[in-house]
Amino acid sequence: MKRHLISAADLSRGDALLILDTAEELASLADRPIKKLPTLRGRTVVNLFFEDSTRTRISFEAAAKRLSADVINFSAKGSSVAKGESLKDTALTLEAMGADAVVIRHSASGAAHRLAGWVRGSVVNAGDGTHEHPTQALLDAFTIRRRLRATAGRGSGLDGIRVTIVGDVLHSRVARSNVLLLSILGAEVTLAAPPTLLPLAVDTWPCAVSYDLDTELPKSDVVMMLRVQQERMTAAYFPSVREYSRRYGLDAARMARLPDHAIVMHPGPMNRGVEIAAEVADSARSMIVEQVANGVTTRMAVLYLLLGGTEFPAVAS
Amino acid sequence: MGAYGRPVAGRDGLAVLDADEIRRALTRIAHEILERTHGGDELVLLGIPTRGVPLARRLAARIGEFEGLEVPCGSLDVTMHRDDLRLRPARALGRTDLPRSGVDGKTVVLVDDVLYSGRTVRAALDALTDLGRPRAVQLAVLVDRGHRELPIRADYVGKNLPTSQREVVHVLLAEVDARDTVMISDEGGPS
Numbered sequence: 001m002k003r004h005l006i007s008a009a010d011l012s013r014g015d016a017l018l019i020l021d022t023a024e025e026l027a028s029l030a031d032r033p034i035k036k037l038p039t040l041r042g043r044t045v046v047n048l049f050f051e052d053s054t055r056t057r058i059s060f061e062a063a064a065k066r067l068s069a070d071v072i073n074f075s076a077k078g079s080s081v082a083k084g085e086s087l088k089d090t091a092l093t094l095e096a097m098g099a100d101a102v103v104i105r106h107s108a109s110g111a112a113h114r115l116a117g118w119v120r121g122s123v124v125n126a127g128d129g130t131h132e133h134p135t136q137a138l139l140d141a142f143t144i145r146r147r148l149r150a151t152a153g154r155g156s157g158l159d160g161i162r163v164t165i166v167g168d169v170l171h172s173r174v175a176r177s178n179v180l181l182l183s184i185l186g187a188e189v190t191l192a193a194p195p196t197l198l199p200l201a202v203d204t205w206p207c208a209v210s211y212d213l214d215t216e217l218p219k220s221d222v223v224m225m226l227r228v229q230q231e232r233m234t235a236a237y238f239p240s241v242r243e244y245s246r247r248y249g250l251d252a253a254r255m256a257r258l259p260d261h262a263i264v265m266h267p268g269p270m271n272r273g274v275e276i277a278a279e280v281a282d283s284a285r286s287m288i289v290e291q292v293a294n295g296v297t298t299r300m301a302v303l304y305l306l307l308g309g310t311e312f313p314a315v316a317s
Numbered sequence: 318m319g320a321y322g323r324p325v326a327g328r329d330g331l332a333v334l335d336a337d338e339i340r341r342a343l344t345r346i347a348h349e350i351l352e353r354t355h356g357g358d359e360l361v362l363l364g365i366p367t368r369g370v371p372l373a374r375r376l377a378a379r380i381g382e383f384e385g386l387e388v389p390c391g392s393l394d395v396t397m398h399r400d401d402l403r404l405r406p407a408r409a410l411g412r413t414d415l416p417r418s419g420v421d422g423k424t425v426v427l428v429d430d431v432l433y434s435g436r437t438v439r440a441a442l443d444a445l446t447d448l449g450r451p452r453a454v455q456l457a458v459l460v461d462r463g464h465r466e467l468p469i470r471a472d473y474v475g476k477n478l479p480t481s482q483r484e485v486v487h488v489l490l491a492e493v494d495a496r497d498t499v500m501i502s503d504e505g506g507p508s
Contacts, residue, residue, distance in 0.1 A: 001406075001407075018409060021410075022409065022410050025410040025411070025412060026410070028413060032447065032448060033447075033448070033449065034447040034448075036447070037397040037398070037447075038397070038398060038443070039397040039398075039402065304397075304407060305407045306407070307407075308397075308402055308407035309402060309403065309405055309407035310403055310404060310405055310406055311403070
């Protein structure tokens with residue numbers, strides 16, 4: 001494993017499997033009377049959130065606390081200082097507090113990468129702009145493996161599993177991280193989206209691209225719906241929400257076209273009625289609640305593997 | 318070298334226990350466990366990964382043969398409770414798998430292959446505390462090689478093996494290593 005987790009591409013197949021296998025062992029903790037391990041006692045994890053988040057921040061906080069680390073929540077919302085400068089100042093503050101790991105969410109792509117050059121501890125990217133969100137991809141891979149490869153057990157990848165990622169790929173850090181990680185693990189990924197919501201260089205990504213969701217559904221083992229990120233949309237990407245929903249929304253009729261074993265995922269927060277119908281979100285195929293539970297477990301595995309052993313040798317910056 | 322006669326020198330070092338001797342040692346330990354726990358009442362065997370787990374299963378099978386009772390058997394990973402985690406890169410976790418009956422009020426026998434510093438057993442006691450409250454905890458090991466660093470002793474020992482701290486003891490078991498033997502070698506061991 002590298003010292004930081006900035007991008008899903010930082011992980012080799014071996015690293016990714018080590019994280020999934022570690023998460024698998026940690027999952028049983030949730031059934032025990034004492035849901036806590038002493039492993040990271042005396043280590044400090046700082047949650048540095050420049051952007052709104054419920055799920056991810058709470059998930060990282062729960063993960064760090066279950067490993068007995070001290071957690072400092074740093075909510076930098078409303079900062080009026082220019083972005084680059086404020087991030088560096090914040091980094092120096094964190095240095096002074098002796099953070100062993102910094103979990104950062106920022107609206108600027110590349111923020112986690114910049115921060116990694118300024119602090120001594122490990123940096124975990126919890127979402128930077130429209131770039132990446134590697135722990136979300138890890139928890140998605142973990143959820144897929146638990147559901148569709150339950151009997152294969154430790155060390156098995158996602159070879160041959162067909163995953164269709166649907167919707168606002170352009171603004172989605174979740175999509176990019178998932179494409180990278182799932183393909184490292186051997187899954188066959190297809191992006192299904194309107195051409196306006198696909199990034200420019202999508203042909204260089206390790207995945208297939210389709211504009212037609214309905215032809216992809218019958219051959220999908222996993223359908224991953226993305227949130228339509230209206231807060232990041234600065235132009236008209238589709239004529240109307242209703243038209244988007246008709247073409248790319250997952251409703252009960254579309255869900256019926258899926259194979260019987262197929263599962264439906266969504267990274268949250270959902271726009272019910274836009275990309276996913278309420279009856280689909282609440283159906284038995286929906287993994288949405290399970291994804292949240294698996295998020296804590298997967299993030300515990302990441303924190304353990306980054307902080308549980310010897311300190312990484314200092315890198316000249 | 319002890320009651321089992323002259324050790325045999327091999328490619329990987331000296332073989333100090335062969336397959337038959339391991340079998341006999343486990344049979345004796347199984348009988349001792351039955352004696353000490355009054356017939357295996359409320360007994361749970363927990364193996365410490367990696368090689369403690371097959372040893373615990375073998376003991377459970379043997380006790381089953383002798384007394385016709387099914388002994389609950391599981392595994393207890395101690396990695397997250399170790400005191401030397403920061404001395405090495407983070408390592409992969411083993412499996413913790415408790416029998417459905419749990420450990421509360423039971424007599425738990427921890428099973429490991431080699432007892433050395435005692436630090437693994439210390440970690441196991443901590444891990445066990447988080448899982449429940451056994452009535453008693455005992456320790457069974459295939460080899461006790463001495464050099465304890467903590468006040469810990471085994472209740473059941475397959476073989477006491479005087480060693481120097483430079484030496485390395487390898488327990489090989491059919492379930493993991495395709496053969497049963499205990500070897501002792503100078504630093505490094507079989508490559």
